[in-house]
Amino acid sequence: AQSVAQPEDQVNVAEGNPLTVKCTYSVSGNPYLFWYVQYPNRGLQFLLKYITGDNLVKGSYGFEAEFNKSQTSFHLKKPSALVSDSALYFCAVRDPRDSNYQLIWGAGTKLIIKP
Amino acid sequence: DAGVIQSPRHEVTEMGQEVTLRCKPISGHNSLFWYRQTMMRGLELLIYFNNNVPIDDSGMPEDRFSAKMPNASFSTLKIQPSEPRDSAVYFCASSPPNRGVTEAFFGQGTRLTVV
Numbered sequence: 001a002q003s004v005a006q007p008e009d010q011v012n013v014a015e016g017n018p019l020t021v022k023c024t025y026s027v028s029g030n031p032y033l034f035w036y037v038q039y040p041n042r043g044l045q046f047l048l049k050y051i052t053g054d055n056l057v058k059g060s061y062g063f064e065a066e067f068n069k070s071q072t073s074f075h076l077k078k079p080s081a082l083v084s085d086s087a088l089y090f091c092a093v094r095d096p097r098d099s100n101y102q103l104i105w106g107a108g109t110k111l112i113i114k115p
Numbered sequence: 116d117a118g119v120i121q122s123p124r125h126e127v128t129e130m131g132q133e134v135t136l137r138c139k140p141i142s143g144h145n146s147l148f149w150y151r152q153t154m155m156r157g158l159e160l161l162i163y164f165n166n167n168v169p170i171d172d173s174g175m176p177e178d179r180f181s182a183k184m185p186n187a188s189f190s191t192l193k194i195q196p197s198e199p200r201d202s203a204v205y206f207c208a209s210s211p212p213n214r215g216v217t218e219a220f221f222g223q224g225t226r227l228t229v230v
Contacts, residue, residue, distance in 0.1 A: 034218055043119075043206055043221035044158075051216050090158065094215050100163065100170050101146070101215030107157045 002027045004093050006106035013081045013113050021076040021109045023091030032094040033074040034103065035065055039087045047089075050074060061085070081113045119222035121207050127228045133195040136225045139188055140209030148219060149182055149192050150206040158206075164190065197229045 003026045013019045025031060032051050036044040048059025050067040058064045065076045076089060091106040120139040128134050140147050149161040162172040167184045175182070179198070184190040194201055204226050208219040 032215060036218075036221075041226075043223045044208075045221070046218040049216075049218060096215060098215075100165070102160065102163060102171065103219065105158050105160075 002093070002095060002104050004091055004104050004106040006089075006091055006109045008109050009107075010110045010112065013111070015083050015113050015115050016080050019078050019081045019085070019111065019113070021089050021091075021111060023074045023076065023106055025072050025074065025091075025093045025104075027072075027093050027095050027104070029095065029097060030069075032096060033065075033067060034092040034094070035059065035063070035074075035076050036090045036092065037061075037087045038090065038108075044090060047076070083113045083115055086111055086113045119207055119209050119220050121205075121222035121225050123225060124223060125226045125228075127230065128197055130198055130229055131196045132229075133193065134197045134201075134227060134229075136192040136205050136207075136227070138190045138192070138207030138222060140190070140207070141211075141220055142188065143211060144209035144220070145187070145212040146210045146219075147184060147190050148208040148210075149190070150208065151203045152206060152224070153203045161192070161205075194227075197227075199229045202228050 005024045034049045035047040038044045048057050050057050055067040063078050088108050090108045092103040094103050122137045145166050147164040151159045161174045162182045163170050164184045182192045204224045206224045208221045210219040
């Protein structure tokens with residue numbers, strides 16, 4: 001079955017340190033991969049996506065993610081964390097062969113950046 | 116563009132009452148999604164419309180839930196009768212017609228509390 005795993009419920013990082021939020025997926029073929037962020041009492045906002053091409057993609061707010069096909073991973077990274085990055089982060093995957101193009105969502109990872 | 120617009124932002128109702136949530140997708144988008152978010156279950160897809168037609172409603176929890184999309188610019192999610200366990204944040208999202216390579220755009224959500 002197709003699935004997305006975010007193995008960490010919560011990630012704690014000190015401000016200024018690099019951060020990584022992990023995502024692995026189980027979708028055969030060449031999936032489309034997405035990261036979204038949700039700030040408190042807000043809707044989900046798109047951060048970045050991988051469709052094809054360069055495995056390293058850059059997105060909003062200084063975030064980037066690397067697609068690793070052999071490890072079926074799409075980890076979200078940022079070189080230097082800000083307190084304002086504290087939020088809930090969701091990874092999602094879409095199977096291009098799915099005619100409905102529906103997104104499969106991870107459970108979310110709460111990122112806490114401490115000053 | 117104003118983005119996906121949901122109303123109301125907050126709704127408090129008594130058990131047994133009918134609740135109607137509303138969504139206006141982004142103009143030109145032909146896919147519309149209703150999601151429910153709770154602490155226990157995370158983000159759940161309830162129903163998905165494509166070109167105003169319900170494609171997948173397997174996520175609708177019970178017959179008490181119904182959704183309509185009478186035209187390309189409006190959708191409703193109705194719960195009748197409502198129950199306390201329906202308390203959650205309900206999100207509407209839309210995406211444009213391009214074979215799944217673009218992201219979904221989320222509204223700010225409706226926080227429903229059933230007492």
